[in-house]
Amino acid sequence: MSTVTGRFAPTPSGRLHLGNILCAMIAWLSVRSRGGRFLLRIEDVDVPRCPRPAGEQILRDMEALGFDWDEAPLWQSERSHLYHEAMDSLAAAGLVYPCFCTRAKLHSMAAPNLGDTQYVYDRSCASLTAEDIAVLRQQRSPSLRLRVPDEEISFTDRVYGQYTENILRDCGDFVLQRSDGLYGYQLAVVVDDALSGVTEVVRGRDILSATPRQLVLQRDLGYPQPEYAHIPLLLDTDGRRLAKRDHDLDVDVLLSRHTKEEILGVLAASCGLLDRPEPVSLQALIPLFDWKKLGTSDMTLARSLRP
Numbered sequence: 001m002s003t004v005t006g007r008f009a010p011t012p013s014g015r016l017h018l019g020n021i022l023c024a025m026i027a028w029l030s031v032r033s034r035g036g037r038f039l040l041r042i043e044d045v046d047v048p049r050c051p052r053p054a055g056e057q058i059l060r061d062m063e064a065l066g067f068d069w070d071e072a073p074l075w076q077s078e079r080s081h082l083y084h085e086a087m088d089s090l091a092a093a094g095l096v097y098p099c100f101c102t103r104a105k106l107h108s109m110a111a112p113n114l115g116d117t118q119y120v121y122d123r124s125c126a127s128l129t130a131e132d133i134a135v136l137r138q139q140r141s142p143s144l145r146l147r148v149p150d151e152e153i154s155f156t157d158r159v160y161g162q163y164t165e166n167i168l169r170d171c172g173d174f175v176l177q178r179s180d181g182l183y184g185y186q187l188a189v190v191v192d193d194a195l196s197g198v199t200e201v202v203r204g205r206d207i208l209s210a211t212p213r214q215l216v217l218q219r220d221l222g223y224p225q226p227e228y229a230h231i232p233l234l235l236d237t238d239g240r241r242l243a244k245r246d247h248d249l250d251v252d253v254l255l256s257r258h259t260k261e262e263i264l265g266v267l268a269a270s271c272g273l274l275d276r277p278e279p280v281s282l283q284a285l286i287p288l289f290d291w292k293k294l295g296t297s298d299m300t301l302a303r304s305l306r307p
């Protein structure tokens with residue numbers, strides 16, 4: 001039987017915030033309570049936005065909070081060759097095409113209900129001929145998109161239950177590699193989870209809607225599908241969203257004022273693992289962990305940790 005393998009995969013474009021730590025805690029407890037493996041991956045695929053010291057800081061923060069992991073952390077910035085191989089196999093299957101659309105053109109595809117940055121790609125470049133492509137390549141570098149199926153893609157999330165999306169309708173063919181050569185998050189995550197043998201993905205609710213894209217990529221690449229659990233949002237004591245820019249809640253600030261046990265106790269009470277925010281270690285939470293204690297509604301911080 002394969003070992004349960006979970007992971008935490010932060011993006012070092014900023015510091016860890018309490019919501020990230022809560023996800024890490026649940027991901028860690030979920031596998032440790034079943035004797036599973038826990039991995040850490042620094043998602044710095046977008047190198048210009050993710051400086052190395054920021055990733056190193058996250059590793060220190062995780063250690064300071066008492067987390068442990070079973071293998072050396074992976075850094076996406078060191079794994080481009082693996083994403084390249086995956087791209088080759090998708091391209092060989094005829095599933096990749098270059099897209100020369102400008103930002104303005106993409107913007108014009110935005111649907112009013114999708115907000116500013118989101119759009120449904122209209123396949124403008126899907127039927128370019130080899131000649132068109134040769135001409136356009138002289139003007140600009142293309143991004144590379146995955147041809148997605150016109151199909152309802154479903155999975156059962158451990159927290160939110162069944163989730164279904166038709167990617168073609170709701171997002172369109174999506175970018176695997178940007179025009180500057182950097183690989184996209186969807187591709188990197190799918191390759192890394194598969195190659196690391198991850199069987200369980202625990203992460204924030206904000207990524208729930210990206211999961212069908214990852215399922216399609218797994219299928220195209222012949223990878224197994226892990227289980228998914230998306231964690232509801234953690235709100236401040238006043239019910240407002242925790243802002244990433246709110247440095248009062250950065251891990252080093254928190255640890256200068258509270259013990260790690262206090263911080264973990266507040267998080268454990270916020271998600272229903274403890275009745276009250278009492279200091280607790282990660283180890284002591286292992287026998288208390290149960291997915292059934294977590295609800296689907298947003299959670300509120302059980303006590304303020306602000307100065």
Ligand code: GLU
Pocket residue numbers: 008009010011043189201202203204207
């Ligand atoms: N890197 C993503 C984040 O920090 C998480 C991706 C994942 O867990 O799949 O939000």
